[in-house]
Amino acid sequence: MAAEVIANELFPDSTITLALFRNVENVKEIRQCVMNGTFEAAILKTSMIVDPFQVIVAANKAVVHQNKVGKMMTKNVHSEILFNLSPSKNISDSFRKFGAGDTDQSVFIAVIDDKTGQTLQAIQNTVKGQQVDVDEVKQLSDLNNIKKIYKLTDAELSWSPLDALVTRIAAKDIMTI
């Protein structure tokens, strides 16, 4: 199953690559690779994602902020995705809640500007697991936890949790809950 490469709507030269892996055995190793710079990517916790669109909104915002000096809150565009996803303004707290944990069995990966596909290749070589369609993330989300962390109300949950989440992500720097 191929990863999804999406052109950025606002900066057409920029791309967002999404990939989902299940039955992963070595999340710890993947995270180590990101931390020591073997490849650059955002390694996300699948249970916190309801739809790939949620990640796209956060990644889009990260790219827009990257292109405007002084807008980024974290060190690079990939950590910015994690930070944007989180409703919290605490960076390390955001990483803990939205980054994949060592014992997770699945990871959602987002890479910005991987035009040659090199990074994705490197990730595919590292991950011991099975790559699946990104839409399968819907089966892996933990709504109860999402509800708790984003402080969703029951009404919001009953219409569309995705809309509630993207609204919060988009409005994060304007208003915190």
Added chain:
Amino acid sequence: MERVLIKQGAEGKLYSSEFYGKPCIVKERFTKSYRHPALDKSLTTQRMKAEARALLRCRMSGIECPALYMVDIESRCIIMERVLNSVTVREYTRTLQEKDDAKNLLSLAKQIGEVLGRLHSNNIIHGDLTTSNMLIKGYGENSRIILIDFGLSYFDSVAEDKGVDLYVLERAFLSTHPNTEALFQVILDTYKDNNKTGAEDVMKKLEEIRMRGRKRTMVG
């Protein structure tokens, strides 16, 4: 991003477009050359933030409104969900009136009253309530009201402002849809049921505002 202009107002332009495969509306506020650039930037920023805030507040209070996709202060754009398969309450009311569908008109009025009651009990003032700024999805029993255009909205608990909000709607409602006085009364009655704590004060204010108009007289 391909954009199709759908509406132009005094403050900005409304485009229809797609945001990563989802139908969206792009609301772009333009620069006003007659204003000082610093003031212009500050006003635009304020209004965009107010709109984003209102959309989030409404959603959290259980009032349906479009999902927000992106706020870009630099390019003066707000990108939000385009609500598919919906018509404005204005058109919907017309259709129902032509059909003489009293039953559905009544349930529509109740729905409007309910949404407004909830809006005001959460201290959100819409600022521009008209039947064109409410969308309706579905038909009859299964329809839902979605509020749009929060560009003039703010948060306040004062009865006066809520009264003005209702007064603006009353004027808009009665002038666009003739012979609907009874219907508007239904809206107010349901409003009272849904805004129990504040409705009484608001109704008093509404009476007052009806006598003098939207603006307070500036004497003394």
